Amino acid sequence: MQLAKVVGDVVVTHKDPNLSGVTLLVLQPIAADGTAFGRTLVAVDSVGAGPGETVFFVRGKEASFPFYPVEVPADAGVVGIVDHYDLAPVPKRRKPAAPPVR
């Protein structure tokens, strides 16, 4: 899965019947530090994510699994809303202790 920000949604009336009733969100994938990474994409949403929220999405056929048994034609799907994520502090290489002052 990948982290992303919800930056918009898409309204499509004339569409594949299996997409009816499915929310389409515009996502901007983000890196671990929150900065935008790569192209925006459209994903189906099965968890009710709102604009501006940080979410994580799955790619590929798995994106249609939450809508089973309806075969939703999707290759990306929001599957979780992030409460928060914390980056482990990078272990600083401990500088060798200063030699004792004589």
Added chain:
Amino acid sequence: MQIARVIGTVVSTQKHRKFEGAKLLLVQPLTLDDEPRGVALLAVDAVGAGEHEKVLIVIEGRAAGEALGVKAAPVDAAIIGIVDQVDLHE
């Protein structure tokens, strides 16, 4: 598969029910000389990896679902092993 380092954890209460109980770790894919490569990914942890550990990840839905042990789970990445060392033969 790819080699990556665990760089963080993700907390998400509102998520697809098949993620219940699964640990979500943020992993950074690495080059062979341990430099970050590409963007950090979210993987379900199937082996109990800890922070900073070097891990083996699979990035494909069916394999990730099997690693998680849940049928039809909407996942596409999973940690399937903890790397002890990588030997390169020049």
